[in-house]
Amino acid sequence: xxxxxxxxxxxxxxxxxxxxxxxxxxxxxxxxxxxxxxxxxxxxxxxxxxxxxxxxxxxxxxxxxxxxxxxxxxxxxxxxxxxxxxxxxxxxxxxxxxxxxxxxxxxxxxxxxxxxxxxxxxxxxxxxxxxxxxxxxxxxxxxxxxxxxxxxxxxxxxxxxxxxxxxxxxxxxxxxxxxxxxxxxxxxxxxxxxxxxxxxxxxxxxxxxxxxxxxxxxxxxxxxxxxxxxxxxxxxxxxxxxxxxxxxxxxxxxxxxxxxxxxxxxxxxxxxxxxxxxxxxxxxxxxxxxxxxxxxxxxxxxxxxxxxxxxxxxxxxxxxxxxxxxxxxxxxxxxxxxxxxxxxxxxxxxxxxxxxxxxxxxxxxxxxxxxxxxxxxxxxxxxxxxxxxxxxxxxxxxxxxxxxxxxxxxxxxxxxxxxxxxxxxxxxxxxxxxxxxxxxxxxxxxxxxxxxxxxxx
Numbered sequence: 001x002x003x004x005x006x007x008x009x010x011x012x013x014x015x016x017x018x019x020x021x022x023x024x025x026x027x028x029x030x031x032x033x034x035x036x037x038x039x040x041x042x043x044x045x046x047x048x049x050x051x052x053x054x055x056x057x058x059x060x061x062x063x064x065x066x067x068x069x070x071x072x073x074x075x076x077x078x079x080x081x082x083x084x085x086x087x088x089x090x091x092x093x094x095x096x097x098x099x100x101x102x103x104x105x106x107x108x109x110x111x112x113x114x115x116x117x118x119x120x121x122x123x124x125x126x127x128x129x130x131x132x133x134x135x136x137x138x139x140x141x142x143x144x145x146x147x148x149x150x151x152x153x154x155x156x157x158x159x160x161x162x163x164x165x166x167x168x169x170x171x172x173x174x175x176x177x178x179x180x181x182x183x184x185x186x187x188x189x190x191x192x193x194x195x196x197x198x199x200x201x202x203x204x205x206x207x208x209x210x211x212x213x214x215x216x217x218x219x220x221x222x223x224x225x226x227x228x229x230x231x232x233x234x235x236x237x238x239x240x241x242x243x244x245x246x247x248x249x250x251x252x253x254x255x256x257x258x259x260x261x262x263x264x265x266x267x268x269x270x271x272x273x274x275x276x277x278x279x280x281x282x283x284x285x286x287x288x289x290x291x292x293x294x295x296x297x298x299x300x301x302x303x304x305x306x307x308x309x310x311x312x313x314x315x316x317x318x319x320x321x322x323x324x325x326x327x328x329x330x331x332x333x334x335x336x337x338x339x340x341x342x343x344x345x346x347x348x349x350x351x352x353x354x355x356x357x358x359x360x361x362x363x364x365x366x367x368x369x370x371x372x373x374x375x376x377x378x379x380x381x382x383x384x385x386x387x388x389x390x391x392x393x394x395x396x397x398x399x400x401x402x403x404x405x406x407x408x409x410x411x412x413x414x415x416x417x418x419x420x421x422x423x424x425x426x427x428x429x430x431x432x433x434x435x436x437x438x439x440x441x442x443x444x445x446x447x448x449x450x451x452x453x454x455x456x457x
Contacts, residue, residue, distance in 0.1 A: 011036040011078075012348055015096050015109035017086050017282065019046050019069045022115030022318035022333035024402075027079050029341035034348065037079040038107050040086055040098050045069055047138065048401055050330065051410075053178060055141040056148070056272075057185040058193070058423040060413045062138045064406050072402055082107070086116065086282060091289045091311050111313045111344050114282060115333060118319035121276035121297065128249040130437055132271035135178050139436060144272060146433030148186060149426060151270045152194060155201045162267075168206040169268035171254055173246055174275030175212035176220070177368035180229055182272055183210040184371040187236040192421040208238045209266065211256060212275070213245040218376065220327065221366060221383075225376040228385040232370045246275075277328060279320045286316065295322045304358030305343065306336055312353050315340040326361045330400065335361055367393045372418045 012035045016023045019041035027039055048065035055062050070081040084098030084105060089112070096107045120134030133140050133147070148170065155167040172183045187208045194203040210233065216223060217230040217240065230240055243259035253267040279298035287294045290308035293301040299322035302308060306315045306323070317340060318333030326332040339359045347353055365379030367389065375390040377383070394414065401407050416422045 012344075013038070013108060013110045014113065014344060015040065015107055015111075016113045016115065017041075017089075017096065018115040018117055018280075018318070019043065019081075020049070020115060020117045020318065020333060021330045022117075022337040023113070024069070024072065025334045025337035026113045026115065026317075026341050027073055027076055029338055030344065031076045031078065033078070033341075033345045035078060035111075035344070037076070038082055038109075039069070039073070039079060040082045040084055040096060040107065041069060042083070042085040043069075043137075044083055045138070046072055046402060048397075049136070050177075050397060051401075052135050052138075052141045053182045053185060055138070055425070056135070056144040056182070057189050058145060058149070058426040059185070059417045060410055061425045062142065064410045064413070065401065066138055067402050067406060089114070089282060089285055089289075091286065091308075091314060094313075109313075111315070113315045113317060113337065113340050114286065114320060115316075115318045115337060116280035116282050116320055117333075118277040118279045118297070118299075118328065120273060121278035122273065123276055125249075128246070128273065130249075130440070131251055132173065132249050132254075132273040133436070134273045135182065142432040143436055144270075145425075146428040146430075147270050148189070149428045150433050152190075152198065152201070152203060152206075154269075156198050157200075164201060165207075166252065166267040167269050168201065168203075169209065169266065170206065170270045170272070171209045171211060171266055171268045172272045172274065173211050173254075174273065175210055175214060175217045175240070175242070176274060177218065177366070178274040179210060179212070179272075180218060180233065180368055180370060182274060183208050183238050184233060184236060184369070187233075187238050188371055189423070191237070193423050193426075195421070208236075209268075210238055210240045211244045211246065211254075212242055215242050215259075217242070218368060221368065221376060221378050225378060225383055225385060229368065229370050229376050232374050232385075236371055277319065283316070283320050286314065290314070297322075305356045306340055306359050312356075315343075323359070323361070325363075327366070329366065331364050332361065335359075367396065369393050 014035045014037045016026050016039040024046050045066040046069045051065045054060045073079050084100040086098045088097040094109050098105050120136050122128045133143050151167045155164045158164045170186050172179050190203045190206040217226040244256045247257050248255040256264045283294055283298050283300045287300055290310055292308045299320055300316045301322045302316050308314050317336030319328045367377040369375040373387050373390050375393040376385040377389040377392055398407050
């Protein structure tokens with residue numbers, strides 16, 4: 001099936017897969033180019049993923065970090081935004097297949113920019129996801145908000161001390177930036193925002209446990225900053241357990257194996273998984289056709305110009321691309337998309353593709369916030385933490401938010417949260433907390449029913 005705008009055109013056709021940092025940057029950089037752009041994404045919004053944990057802990061609303069993509073790009077007259085999940089890419093025929101509500105659409109291209117991002121990885125234990133949601137989508141954040149706040153509400157109604165203890169124990173798996181930020185905010189939520197709000201329980205008695213199989217907190221940022229972050233978390237009351245590998249997750253808790261061979265069961269209702277990423281499965285589809293290699297996380301090992309072997313018109317950027325020295329962060333996607341867009345524009349004007357200069361990544365550093373007034377930052381050889389790093393973190397993240405209104409409302413939300421104890425986004429619903437697992441159960445029932453029908457016929 002075709003769709004409006006997919007008919008042949010005299011203009012160079014550029015298809016962009018994904019509406020994250022890479023996809024959005026590419027579309028903006030091609031705004032004035034003489035091209036016909038089709039952006040295909042499985043969500044209607046552009047997600048500012050680094051602030052998802054603030055949605056999950058009630059600091060900001062999902063709308064502040066997830067503006068409607070077609071509204072953001074409405075002034076890109078050469079760009080059509082299409083909703084659908086890309087299921088196949090045919091490199092030889094230069095087409096992209098996407099599915100929306102059971103209908104498959106085929107979109108031709110001359111140049112392709114694949115920026116489909118990455119999902120949560122459970123290291124081969126996908127069944128963990130039922131009880132330990134990741135932190136990759138708006139749905140994830142809203143579900144976690146429901147589960148975290150719902151645990152306090154259930155504890156308030158419980159007369160069983162053991163059950164209350166389980167409900168008030170929160171486990172975060174993964175001591176990278178997301179895990180550190182999440183653990184710190186759950187602790188602050190319990191110690192400040194919810195303090196004195198309950199009559200049967202004391203929210204400040206909640207346990208927050210941060211687990212990681214690695215031997216340090218924030219390993220990519222170095223030992224010094226890792227120690228700073230760990231010290232601040234421990235001051236907040238967060239229990240840090242390193243060299244701790246999760247072996248099982250169920251409704252009521254989590255099983256852990258430590259470096260010395262010992263094992264432990266942690267009874268807890270709320271688990272947050274932030275321990276790994278897995279690139280979009282589109283990477284394997286591209287690799288199988290081009291002969292490119294993929295790494296353990298499913299990322300495509302691209303050529304120096306971010307293309308795949310034999311296909312100089314197919315660019316892979318962001319979390320899907322494996323490039324030495326380029327971290328899986330927003331800056332990698334942004335810079336990669338800028339580079340690809342620049343090449344497309346130059347070659348439309350007659351530049352020789354064989355003369356492409358390799359992609360050069362400029363490392364602008366990395367940051368992670370730990371709590372109010374405290375963050376850690378690494379910019380080149382410079383490492384610093386505390387209040388100054390926290391201010392730098394605030395400023396940088398405000399800059400990268402899309403739209404003045406989003407920046408303003410986010411700044412106001414931060415003022416209310418960090419100066420006082422108020423959080424304006426603490427509304428939860430039963431659907432937010434449990435819809436994902438119920439949908440998955442319905443899908444399993446539907447699959448079994450379909451199999452039964454096939455067998456009966």
